[in-house]
Amino acid sequence: MTFIKSISGFRGTIGGKAGDNLTPQDVVSCTAAYGQWLLGKGLAPRVVIGRDARRSGELISQLVSSTLRAMGIDVIDLGLSTTPTVEVAVPLERAGGGIILTASHNPEQWNALKLLNDKGEFISAEDGRTILQLLADG
Numbered sequence: 001m002t003f004i005k006s007i008s009g010f011r012g013t014i015g016g017k018a019g020d021n022l023t024p025q026d027v028v029s030c031t032a033a034y035g036q037w038l039l040g041k042g043l044a045p046r047v048v049i050g051r052d053a054r055r056s057g058e059l060i061s062q063l064v065s066s067t068l069r070a071m072g073i074d075v076i077d078l079g080l081s082t083t084p085t086v087e088v089a090v091p092l093e094r095a096g097g098g099i100i101l102t103a104s105h106n107p108e109q110w111n112a113l114k115l116l117n118d119k120g121e122f123i124s125a126e127d128g129r130t131i132l133q134l135l136a137d138g
Helices: 024-040 057-070 083-092 125-137
Strands: 003-006 009-013 046-051 074-080 097-101 110-116
Touching: 003 125, 009 024, 024 057, 024 097, 024 110, 024 125, 046 057, 046 083, 057 074, 057 097, 057 110, 074 083, 083 097, 083 110
Parallel strands: 046 074, 046 097
Antiparallel strands: 003 009, 009 110, 097 110
16 A cells, blocks of 8 residues: 655555555645645635546545635535646636646556646645645644
């Protein structure tokens, strides 16, 4: 089982022990770090999310949405969507960022949170390091 935290987001295999795999606890913690980063930068408190058709996608989407809403961040949930659709929707919706729930080419048991900035682009390495530090700080 695997859980990878990087400057581009978070990905791993679903289930198992928190911190070793992508568990519901990890999804909430990673989403909260992203939300804290977004609010700390003064970006619009609105996030666009979209997901692929993996079985774990709906559960992860609900966890991401609930976490962001608990932080006072509005969520625009596109449901099943392609990566480019989420990227384009972020600036169109005047959102502070976006989260794409997909593990791309990885097998079915994987999923990921890919993080976008307010332009609908993947976050910078610097912003990624900030989010990782927020996650580490709890």
